[in-house]
Amino acid sequence: MVRLLADHAATDHRLNATEALLDPGRRPRALDLLVELARTATISQYGSLSDFLVDNPGVGNLFDPVSDGINTTPDGASRMKAFEAAARLRDSVRAVGPNPTPTELTLLDDYGIRLRRRVLPAAKREIAALAELLGGQALVSARAKKVNDLLNKVTRMTSDRPNRPARPDYRIGDIIDAVGVRLTVPDMATLEIALGMVKERFGDRILEIENMYAQPKAQAPSYRVIPIIISIETDGLPCTYELQLTTQRASIAADIEHNTIYKPYVNIDEIQEAAVKDAMREAAALDQLESIEQDDDGQ
Amino acid sequence: MGNNNPDASVWVYEYGEAYDDLRPAFFIDERIYSDPDLAETVVESAEAALTRAGIIYEVEVTSGKYATRPIGVPTWEEFKQRHFVEGVPLPVRPQPRELILPPSWQQMVRAVDEAYASFRAELIELLTAAFPDRELSVSWDRGPLRRSPGSVDWSEESFGFEITIDASIGDLPAEVALDRVSATLGQQGWQLADPVEVRTGVAVRGSRGLYTVYADARPLRLSLVGKSPLWRSPADPGSDFVIEPR
Numbered sequence: 001m002v003r004l005l006a007d008h009a010a011t012d013h014r015l016n017a018t019e020a021l022l023d024p025g026r027r028p029r030a031l032d033l034l035v036e037l038a039r040t041a042t043i044s045q046y047g048s049l050s051d052f053l054v055d056n057p058g059v060g061n062l063f064d065p066v067s068d069g070i071n072t073t074p075d076g077a078s079r080m081k082a083f084e085a086a087a088r089l090r091d092s093v094r095a096v097g098p099n100p101t102p103t104e105l106t107l108l109d110d111y112g113i114r115l116r117r118r119v120l121p122a123a124k125r126e127i128a129a130l131a132e133l134l135g136g137q138a139l140v141s142a143r144a145k146k147v148n149d150l151l152n153k154v155t156r157m158t159s160d161r162p163n164r165p166a167r168p169d170y171r172i173g174d175i176i177d178a179v180g181v182r183l184t185v186p187d188m189a190t191l192e193i194a195l196g197m198v199k200e201r202f203g204d205r206i207l208e209i210e211n212m213y214a215q216p217k218a219q220a221p222s223y224r225v226i227p228i229i230i231s232i233e234t235d236g237l238p239c240t241y242e243l244q245l246t247t248q249r250a251s252i253a254a255d256i257e258h259n260t261i262y263k264p265y266v267n268i269d270e271i272q273e274a275a276v277k278d279a280m281r282e283a284a285a286l287d288q289l290e291s292i293e294q295d296d297d298g299q
Numbered sequence: 300m301g302n303n304n305p306d307a308s309v310w311v312y313e314y315g316e317a318y319d320d321l322r323p324a325f326f327i328d329e330r331i332y333s334d335p336d337l338a339e340t341v342v343e344s345a346e347a348a349l350t351r352a353g354i355i356y357e358v359e360v361t362s363g364k365y366a367t368r369p370i371g372v373p374t375w376e377e378f379k380q381r382h383f384v385e386g387v388p389l390p391v392r393p394q395p396r397e398l399i400l401p402p403s404w405q406q407m408v409r410a411v412d413e414a415y416a417s418f419r420a421e422l423i424e425l426l427t428a429a430f431p432d433r434e435l436s437v438s439w440d441r442g443p444l445r446r447s448p449g450s451v452d453w454s455e456e457s458f459g460f461e462i463t464i465d466a467s468i469g470d471l472p473a474e475v476a477l478d479r480v481s482a483t484l485g486q487q488g489w490q491l492a493d494p495v496e497v498r499t500g501v502a503v504r505g506s507r508g509l510y511t512v513y514a515d516a517r518p519l520r521l522s523l524v525g526k527s528p529l530w531r532s533p534a535d536p537g538s539d540f541v542i543e544p545r
Contacts, residue, residue, distance in 0.1 A: 008370070008371060013322055014322075014323055014369060014371075014372070019367065019369070019370070022370045023367065044499075044517075044518075044519075045519075046519065046520075047434075047465070047467030047468065047469065047519040047520045048434070048436045048438070048465050048467050048520060049436075049438065050434075050436050051434075051467060098398070099397070116346075116358060120358075120360065124360065124362065128362070128363070128365075139365055140361070140362075140365050141359060141360070141361050141365065142359070142360050142361075143357055143358060143359040143360065144357060144358055144360075145318070145357045146346070146349070146350070146355075146356050146357055146358065147350065148350070148353060148354060148355045148356065148393075148394050149318045149321075149355050149356060149357045150318075151394065152317060152318045152355050152394055153318040153319075155394075155398055156317070156318070159398065159400070160404075160405060160408045161408060162407075162408050162411040162412060162415075162442075162443035162444075162445075162458045162530070163411075163412065163415070163441075163442035163443040163444065163460075218437070219437070219439075219440050219441050219442065220439060220440075220441065221436070221437075221438060222438070261439070261461070262441065262444075263320070264446065270502070270504065270513040270515070270524060271497050271498070271502070271515075273524070274497075274499070274515050274522065274524075277438065277439060277463065277522075278499075281438075
């Protein structure tokens with residue numbers, strides 16, 4: 001953590017976790033979480049996270065698989081792809097590819113301005129309204145990509161790269177996270193309420209949910225977050241944003257892993273690497289246990 | 300001075316040479332400006348400067364009670380003074396209008412993907428041989444990833460992979476489990492250092508060519524971490540890709 005803080009202080013790579021440690025108001029809770037993750041008291045009693053999950057199945061709606069009707073149309077097609085196909089007919093900038101013409105660049109400039117001035121505030125406002133209902137400890141942050149950022153992503157996605165074959169048809173509109181909002185909640189009970197509220201409030205506007213509590217990712221089974229793609233219309237034009245729901249515990253564990261292992265901004269040795277992975281497993285296990293304990297309490 | 304708008308925002312601008320590798324450049328705290336219009340003018344001025352420079356960037360915003368000034372990040376005024384008034388070059392380069400792929404790029408992409416598939420299979424076979432009756436699980440495997448900073452010049456980017464596979468060893472003592480996997484590694488040509496005690500149990504490092512492994516045994520579990528070297532595709536005309544140690 002000291003080295004992550006040093007990296008943060010050097011303005012290289014900030015994290016929500018390091019921001020929390022530097023903020024006197026959020027520091028006590030962040031330290032408590034770090035201590036419990038470092039102790040690995042729960043996961044050390046099991047041979048693997050999957051052994052733990054078998055013995056301690058999650059309880060509550062958070063662990064229900066995403067129902068088919070959310071991510072797919074009745075004929076089995078992706079609702080997100082169907083949305084994008086229709087949106088492209090209404091907003092031609094969404095079809096711009098890696099080598100834009102001068103006319104398309106003008107459209108892109110407008111799109112970049114619209115993302116920041118219209119979509120970003122609207123998306124942030126509707127999630128902040130949910131956060132208000134969740135109580136004072138839910139945190140909201142939002143971000144928007146700008147034109148060169150969008151074009152860089154399209155260029156990289158349309159080219160062959162290791163582990164990622166080219167997607168020659170990838171276009172600006174396929175960047176579904178051009179605007180992103182993150183809602184970080186203090187515990188699993190609040191996360192469950194937040195997910196329920198999002199489903200109720202946004203209904204058909206939800207185009208895709210990936211629930212890593214219910215269905216962990218095969219390549220990173222201890223990573224816990226719920227990304228949700230939500231459609232939004234501003235000034236009569238369709239767009240999407242990605243909402244990420246996460247707990248403070250999962251966020252801190254993922255942050256540490258992100259800047260040391262996934263993107264090795266801070267070099268660590270094998271022993272530290274094992275400790276970071278243990279902290280990720282512990283976070284997943286503790287979130288799961290918290291859901292069980294809350295259910296036992298009748299909540 | 301300062302505006303009393305309860306919804307005033309803090310904007311943090313992040314820049315870099317790849318959309319997925321950005322770091323903070325500066326921030327704008329709307330609350331220090333006398334009115335929202337002035338604050339918006341400052342935001343637009345900052346964005347115009349970055350756009351004119353052709354830089355890859357995005358913006359993060361927190362508002363109202365969530366608005367927090369990032370620690371250690373310069374303000375827009377400080378950033379502007381340093382880079383646009385004093386002329387200190389920006390530490391990130393603009394994205395070129397046209398992507399020029401290094402000559403061996405496609406061959407490198409294939410080589411990395413093939414090496415990854417082969418190494419992953421080898422690690423699984425190795426642990427299966429060492430613990431034929433135990434359950435294995437892949438606990439970290441994101442496939443080949445960029446292992447250098449993102450660059451607007453793809454010849455500067457290098458790629459590698461890391462794979463962690465766990466074996467549930469039950470009541471097998473950690474030392475015995477480590478001996479077993481060490482023996483199997485040795486049979487496959489891995490050169491191993493002496494085992495060492497670590498906080499959680501015992502561990503051993505090994506290497507074969509430019510690849511490395513680290514086996515870490517503790518009560519109930521043995522983790523085997525394999526790491527590849529790094530592949531890069533130089534820009535020199537006619538050059539082949541290179542494989543370098545980490």
